[in-house]
Amino acid sequence: MTIRLGDVVPDFTAETTEGPIRFHEWLGDSWGVLFSHPKNFTPVCTTELGQVARLKPEFDRRHVKVIGLSVDPLDAHAKWAEDIAETQGYAPNFPLIADPDRTVSGLYDMIHPNASDTMTVRSVFVVGPDKKLKLSLTYPASAGRNFDEILRVIDSLQLTAQHAVATPANWKDGEDVIIVPSVSDEAAKEKFPGGWKTLKPYLRMVPQPGK
Numbered sequence: 001m002t003i004r005l006g007d008v009v010p011d012f013t014a015e016t017t018e019g020p021i022r023f024h025e026w027l028g029d030s031w032g033v034l035f036s037h038p039k040n041f042t043p044v045c046t047t048e049l050g051q052v053a054r055l056k057p058e059f060d061r062r063h064v065k066v067i068g069l070s071v072d073p074l075d076a077h078a079k080w081a082e083d084i085a086e087t088q089g090y091a092p093n094f095p096l097i098a099d100p101d102r103t104v105s106g107l108y109d110m111i112h113p114n115a116s117d118t119m120t121v122r123s124v125f126v127v128g129p130d131k132k133l134k135l136s137l138t139y140p141a142s143a144g145r146n147f148d149e150i151l152r153v154i155d156s157l158q159l160t161a162q163h164a165v166a167t168p169a170n171w172k173d174g175e176d177v178i179i180v181p182s183v184s185d186e187a188a189k190e191k192f193p194g195g196w197k198t199l200k201p202y203l204r205m206v207p208q209p210g211k
């Protein structure tokens with residue numbers, strides 16, 4: 001099933017390393033990141049899960065719940081966690097879904113048969129408090145993801161959910177942002193009383209609201 005930006009993401013029940021969950025209920029009012037990794041006891045995945053565990057306080061600070069998934073069974077997740085702690089210095093501190101019957105992988109189109117019939121690709125789904133898809137990413141098994149980038153884009157998604165702005169290329173939290181073209185100069189005077197810089201009529205830079 002293809003899930004597009006703005007769609008309500010599929011709900012499901014699943015076994016996880018922190019007990020059974022119903023996904024939408026588990027998300028509650030939080031933002032969420034659901035990410036798949038291809039296979040337990042593989043090198044790139046081991047580094048990725050260590051990185052997510054290291055960055056967990058950063059996800060918490062943004063009110064984002066993180067949950068991983070692979071098609072491996074629950075007992076394999078528990079055993080692998082020991083290796084992640086030993087080699088990466090961080091044990092998984094977030095739930096991992098066991099999806100051996102591929103129910104969730106199928107719902108979220110995480111198996112791409114021309115890449116692999118048996119393993120998921122590296123999918124990322126960022127879900128808003130309204131349960132709608134805000135961003136998705138797909139990486140191949142050979143390329144570990146940059147979870148700092150996922151935090152960076154969550155900063156953008158959370159900012160632009162609150163204010164009539166967009167974020168430029170390579171933007172980081174605290175840097176100037178763009179007034180969206182649908183806001184007229186008249187309306188911008190009310191929204192951004194501190195003023196802005198017009199580089200082109202369609203490119204108006206303003207200090208990040210709330211900073």
Ligand code: BEZ
Nearest residue numbers: 038039042043044045141
């Ligand atoms: C890895 O995590 O290193 C990996 C997983 C599946 C296929 C290839 C590499």
